[in-house]
Amino acid sequence: MANRGGPAQRPNPQTQGKICQFKLVLLGESAVGKSSLVLRFVKGQFHEYQESTIGAAFLTQTVCLEDTTVKFEIWDTAGQERYHSLAPMYYRGAQAAIIVYDITNMDSFGRAKVWVKELQRQASPNIVIALAGNKADLANSRAVECEEAQTYADENGLLFMETSAKTAKNVNEIFLAIAKKLPKNEQASGAGSTNQGRRLQELDGSPKAAGNCCK
Amino acid sequence: MSKASTMQKPSMEPRFAGITFFATSHVGDVCGTNGLPLTPNSITIYGRSQILRTFSHPNLCAYLDIIRGKHERTMIVLEYYALSLSSAQCSISEQGIVKLCQQTLQALAYINTFGVVHRCLAPDNILFDSKGNVKLFNYGLYYMTGQGGDVSFPIGNPRYTAPEVFLVDSQTVSGPKVDVWSLGIILAELALGVGQLWPELKLAQLMRKVLSLIHCNSDTSVLSRIAREHSCWTKYESLPKSLVALINSCLQLKPSDRPTPEELLKHPAFLEHDIANLEIHPFERVEGVRGKEHALSSLPLQELFYLWRLAGGDVQAELKKQGLIRTMPTILSVPRLVLLEGNILGKRRDQTSLLDLKIIPLSLDTLALRLSNVPVSAYYPLIETRSEIIQDDDECDAANLPLIIRERDTEYQFRRIVLFRRLLEGYPYTRSAIIREARRDIPPLYRGAVWAALLEVEGDIDAHFIETDKETPTHTDRQIEVDIPRCHQYDELLSSREGHRKFKRVLKAWVETNPQYVYWQGLDSLCAPFIYLNFNNEAKAFACLSAFIPKYLHRFFLKDNSAVIREYLAKFTHIIAFHDPDLSNHLQEIGFIPDLFAIPWFLTMFSHVFPLPKILHLWDQLLLGDASFPLYVGLAILQQHRDALLSSGFNECILLFSDLPEVDIERCLSDSVSLYCCTPRSTTYRQHERVVVKTPSQKNRPHHPDLEMSAQTVAELQAESCPRISGADLLDLLDAVKFPRPKVLVIDVRGPELYNIGSAPGSINIPHTRFDWTAEIPQLPSCPEANTLLQNRGKILVVAGQGDSPQAAQVAQVLLRSGLPRVCILHRGIDVLQLGNLLTKPSST
Numbered sequence A: 001m002a003n004r005g006g007p008a009q010r011p012n013p014q015t016q017g018k019i020c021q022f023k024l025v026l027l028g029e030s031a032v033g034k035s036s037l038v039l040r041f042v043k044g045q046f047h048e049y050q051e052s053t054i055g056a057a058f059l060t061q062t063v064c065l066e067d068t069t070v071k072f073e074i075w076d077t078a079g080q081e082r083y084h085s086l087a088p089m090y091y092r093g094a095q096a097a098i099i100v101y102d103i104t105n106m107d108s109f110g111r112a113k114v115w116v117k118e119l120q121r122q123a124s125p126n127i128v129i130a131l132a133g134n135k136a137d138l139a140n141s142r143a144v145e146c147e148e149a150q151t152y153a154d155e156n157g158l159l160f161m162e163t164s165a166k167t168a169k170n171v172n173e174i175f176l177a178i179a180k181k182l183p184k185n186e187q188a189s190g191a192g193s194t195n196q197g198r199r200l201q202e203l204d205g206s207p208k209a210a211g212n213c214c215k
Numbered sequence B: 001m002s003k004a005s006t007m008q009k010p011s012m013e014p015r016f017a018g019i020t021f022f023a024t025s026h027v028g029d030v031c032g033t034n035g036l037p038l039t040p041n042s043i044t045i046y047g048r049s050q051i052l053r054t055f056s057h058p059n060l061c062a063y064l065d066i067i068r069g070k071h072e073r074t075m076i077v078l079e080y081y082a083l084s085l086s087s088a089q090c091s092i093s094e095q096g097i098v099k100l101c102q103q104t105l106q107a108l109a110y111i112n113t114f115g116v117v118h119r120c121l122a123p124d125n126i127l128f129d130s131k132g133n134v135k136l137f138n139y140g141l142y143y144m145t146g147q148g149g150d151v152s153f154p155i156g157n158p159r160y161t162a163p164e165v166f167l168v169d170s171q172t173v174s175g176p177k178v179d180v181w182s183l184g185i186i187l188a189e190l191a192l193g194v195g196q197l198w199p200e201l202k203l204a205q206l207m208r209k210v211l212s213l214i215h216c217n218s219d220t221s222v223l224s225r226i227a228r229e230h231s232c233w234t235k236y237e238s239l240p241k242s243l244v245a246l247i248n249s250c251l252q253l254k255p256s257d258r259p260t261p262e263e264l265l266k267h268p269a270f271l272e273h274d275i276a277n278l279e280i281h282p283f284e285r286v287e288g289v290r291g292k293e294h295a296l297s298s299l300p301l302q303e304l305f306y307l308w309r310l311a312g313g314d315v316q317a318e319l320k321k322q323g324l325i326r327t328m329p330t331i332l333s334v335p336r337l338v339l340l341e342g343n344i345l346g347k348r349r350d351q352t353s354l355l356d357l358k359i360i361p362l363s364l365d366t367l368a369l370r371l372s373n374v375p376v377s378a379y380y381p382l383i384e385t386r387s388e389i390i391q392d393d394d395e396c397d398a399a400n401l402p403l404i405i406r407e408r409d410t411e412y413q414f415r416r417i418v419l420f421r422r423l424l425e426g427y428p429y430t431r432s433a434i435i436r437e438a439r440r441d442i443p444p445l446y447r448g449a450v451w452a453a454l455l456e457v458e459g460d461i462d463a464h465f466i467e468t469d470k471e472t473p474t475h476t477d478r479q480i481e482v483d484i485p486r487c488h489q490y491d492e493l494l495s496s497r498e499g500h501r502k503f504k505r506v507l508k509a510w511v512e513t514n515p516q517y518v519y520w521q522g523l524d525s526l527c528a529p530f531i532y533l534n535f536n537n538e539a540k541a542f543a544c545l546s547a548f549i550p551k552y553l554h555r556f557f558l559k560d561n562s563a564v565i566r567e568y569l570a571k572f573t574h575i576i577a578f579h580d581p582d583l584s585n586h587l588q589e590i591g592f593i594p595d596l597f598a599i600p601w602f603l604t605m606f607s608h609v610f611p612l613p614k615i616l617h618l619w620d621q622l623l624l625g626d627a628s629f630p631l632y633v634g635l636a637i638l639q640q641h642r643d644a645l646l647s648s649g650f651n652e653c654i655l656l657f658s659d660l661p662e663v664d665i666e667r668c669l670s671d672s673v674s675l676y677c678c679t680p681r682s683t684t685y686r687q688h689e690r691v692v693v694k695t696p697s698q699k700n701r702p703h704h705p706d707l708e709m710s711a712q713t714v715a716e717l718q719a720e721s722c723p724r725i726s727g728a729d730l731l732d733l734l735d736a737v738k739f740p741r742p743k744v745l746v747i748d749v750r751g752p753e754l755y756n757i758g759s760a761p762g763s764i765n766i767p768h769t770r771f772d773w774t775a776e777i778p779q780l781p782s783c784p785e786a787n788t789l790l791q792n793r794g795k796i797l798v799v800a801g802q803g804d805s806p807q808a809a810q811v812a813q814v815l816l817r818s819g820l821p822r823v824c825i826l827h828r829g830i831d832v833l834q835l836g837n838l839l840t841k842p843s844s845t
């Protein structure tokens, strides 16, 4: 059970064209499965007793598109409302965000909408936002209808998928969809990975405009 | 060791025994409604049965351990006596029967107060200690299995089972009165002297027989009918009236007519017979058979069992040896067909999983042999009159070995356990001795109690906990409920249902009693070690948590805690800079700031990032330190991965610490202690730290307030790369009597005019103006003083300016950047030394 679905593909040096690096942040109510989605995506694993996240956790994973290799620098944040004040430190400068809710919990969907609003207001204007209705395997205790979420996502221009970290359903797919949608223009500001931390510290710096690619 | 063999071979009667059974396993891969897998029944049993270990009554065999084996197996270790009512081959006097009845009832009444019912009371579960007193055995089986719900076998011996048990469905929970019936049957057997009732009947017939007793009525009592059936009417008629009345009360068919054990204890039969000093039976005394009692017998059973295990005792292996655990190759039990939903067809029934409640005594001979060299005096260590002349450091070979080995060394643990038991008995008067001994190590058996002592948990903690509201729903409940099933769930205790309940109650009690604070994720992790160590004492777990938080995490759980955490992290940054400039410079360079990785470290005092065994060792030391100690633990962890950090960029570093890498805790702790010891306390001053009211003896050094630290804002702290030191600490370090070889060098950055008027003894003058501040990275100017400075590398370098001018901080940063360790800034500048009358005219060199 724990290892169904492998990690996303590693880049193949022969076929790779350019490598793009993107900062992606996961947001959403506590216990909706943010860390589980990341763990599934990065390591192909699922832990029933996934530990709660305090502060934030950082992981990286690479996906291959036809001509580009996309490297995600993923910030998995703590879901508890109280940790909210830390969130800007992580989403500031992010080029992509996955906002996660739990399809068996209506409140978590409400919380997801609040996150969408906050990102639309505060984050980088070109940020690619995906909405993930997680725990799709628990469809028989569903509280949020798929159509409702789809409509909401369409209205707000979000990518949307129902996912399951447990069965791996749509996990790689949602990251891939984000990778496809991200702009991969060469001239974007090339803040390398070593500047990541500093970028996080820039508490009042203006959000980066677009994806940064290096060749 | 060779001496031992010439001595009388140590040998002891077994004092405890093992039994085993299987819990029902869940079919297939089932999940509860919350999507989490169902807790295995053996874990539920494990959690539930812990409370049994606290039962203490003269007529009960104590529960010593519950162990989970493979495939839902549960093993139980209980106090044990070889002699049982079923094995005793002699008749008991009528008075003896009454006494046996009374002691059994007392034991039953005791377990009833915990909501526990025996349900399988039978002669083989009534044991006798060496003085002939009743010791009830296996009384927890029905309770621990959830009234039989978690196991697939029926609980109880049909011969002694109350008729109503057969009449209701298996869901109905039996009350205390079923045991009274069983006792009645046992008494009837004894009184009529017939051995077992209905010996020739098979199981099914027995049940029918018990049910047929329902036809008895007010004219024919159950006892009289039994007497007639067993042709012992004469014996029946000769029995004392009071005994017959007693048995009749037990054998009331309707539970409503039957008394509970508590009620039956008031029966006149117990007054009529003078049984107080009577012995139940004339069995030969077991004592004396093997000569003098072994010194080990003086140990409490829990200690004996703990040491037995250290000496290699393995319950599972013993049960295997005795044929109670047999294994069958898995290949033989592979099912023919498994349906997708998880149903299994065509699986051969595994004979090895059949129930066999045989009792296997566990031999103490190995342990006795292992400890045969220990003199009797070691069982009674002196703790009060311990003189300094008697050196006991070399009392045990293991004393200087690594902690992990000491914890597994039987003799060493024996000595530690005996010593700590005595110290704990004397708490709080023995507090300082406990601290002294805990510095060496804490024996795991008594860790919970030692921690409570170190945290100064005293007073009526039970009453306080009982009074606290742990039930009323609050906003926090959802968060607590989603966090608990993610908190150290690899541990059997903490993942059990009982564990979850305890978590919830203790956390809710904490939130309730701390209205100034709120529940932050992470509190669950903080709670875990205390629940783990005090699983049977929630009040103590709660009291420990309540004492721990103000000591180490004062104000961390404020609704808005950002100032507190930022201050803490800024001090952490300072401490890294103070002790490890190269590491500090590198981490600054790549932007690997503590905010990104260290919040879970400090917010949970590492309990969120380490597994329990490591937390326990870490906190053993943490509890001996003050509120600044955790900063050094954090630094020691970084330093264990120093090479990797120094050679990595931001991403690699943050990845390395996203999943905390392997840390050698023992080394980490000894490093932390050394770091702590060579750091002036004021460098870790925090305005949000709890102010400890000093005891009068510590107050003898009153300082001018300017010599003490005072609050800085987070922005100020972050603007400075090095920590500040207080004037008082500097004066102390400058004390030439205390430190004949100076430990400190003061770098005075004022202009020479001021410096020459008066400065700190031994100080050097490198004026701020001497630096090229226009350079991108300002360097240490080349001058003789700079050479002196470099020669004094390793000393505490106190940069002092005039007042709180930023010049000192700027110079300190340059020193740090050039890789000098132990740089700090004098708080409030050189002027404060005036207060200590310490300014001297520098001798011109």
Ligand SMILES: Nc1nc2c(ncn2[C@@H]2O[C@H](COP(=O)(O)OP(=O)(O)OP(=O)(O)O)[C@@H](O)[C@H]2O)c(=O)[nH]1
Pocket: A028, A029, A030, A031, A032, A033, A034, A035, A036, A037, A047, A048, A049, A050, A051, A052, A053, A054, A077, A078, A079, A080, A134, A135, A136, A137, A138, A163, A164, A165, A166, A167, B034, B035, B036, B485, B486, B521
């Ligand atoms: N059935 C099911 N359970 C899931 C799924 N994803 C996560 N879970 C479970 O949900 C619980 C919470 O998952 P986490 O990944 O810790 O949630 P989180 O969003 O990171 O929570 P915080 O760190 O508190 O913000 C865990 O017990 C997971 O095992 C899923 O797709 N299906």
Ligand SMILES: [Mg+2]
Pocket: A034, A035, A036, A051, A052, A053, A076, A077, A078, A079
């Ligand atoms: Mg998480």
